[in-house]
Amino acid sequence: MNSKLEKYGSLVARFAVAAIFVYGGWGKLNGLDGTAAYIASKGLPAAELGALFAALLELVGGLAIALGIGTRWAALALAIFLVPATWLFHNPIGLDAAAAQMQMIHVYKNLAIAGGLLAFTAFGAGPLALEARTRRPWQPGQLGFRSISRSGVQS
Numbered sequence: 001m002n003s004k005l006e007k008y009g010s011l012v013a014r015f016a017v018a019a020i021f022v023y024g025g026w027g028k029l030n031g032l033d034g035t036a037a038y039i040a041s042k043g044l045p046a047a048e049l050g051a052l053f054a055a056l057l058e059l060v061g062g063l064a065i066a067l068g069i070g071t072r073w074a075a076l077a078l079a080i081f082l083v084p085a086t087w088l089f090h091n092p093i094g095l096d097a098a099a100a101q102m103q104m105i106h107v108y109k110n111l112a113i114a115g116g117l118l119a120f121t122a123f124g125a126g127p128l129a130l131e132a133r134t135r136r137p138w139q140p141g142q143l144g145f146r147s148i149s150r151s152g153v154q155s
Contacts, residue, residue, distance in 0.1 A: 003127075010126025017116045018066035021078060025059030042088055057081055065120060068129020075120035082117070086110040 028035045032051050039054075040047035057077065064074035090107050092100035125131055 007127050011128040013116065014065050014068060014071070014120070014125060014129070017075075017113060017120070018062040020113065021058040021062030022066065023062075025055050025057070025062055028055035029059060038089075044088070054081075054085070065125070068125035068131050071125035071129060071131060072121050075117040079114050079117035079121065082110050082114050 028051060032048070032055065035051035035055065036047040039050045044050060058081075061074040061078045061081075064070050065078075086107055090103045090110065092103040092107070095103060
């Protein structure tokens, strides 16, 4: 693969995919009551907790992807989150034709975003990521510190 394409293409792709989650998460966090009311209108329990969870997952996950920190894990978490969120909030079944068509646009948009997230899960963040600057990719639980193996040797 062309190294410039890999280098800059992966950076642009991360920013493009992350933007929708950072923007959406920030909006949900700043309008938590409205987000909770919308969740409750769908008949879901614990709407306030769900709104906070969605807001934080989207914001933190989006920032992680944009910066290239724990990209595979953040992308996987967002992809898993996207499937039920799409079904619950963009389900076209039972809607009139115009409303169903609008919801199908959201379904296909989310499908495309999920594809990008799964690509990050499979292939990582690329060379212009903060995790690429370490000896090995960041993994949850490391917090940037080297771990000590059972033999006492630092890895």
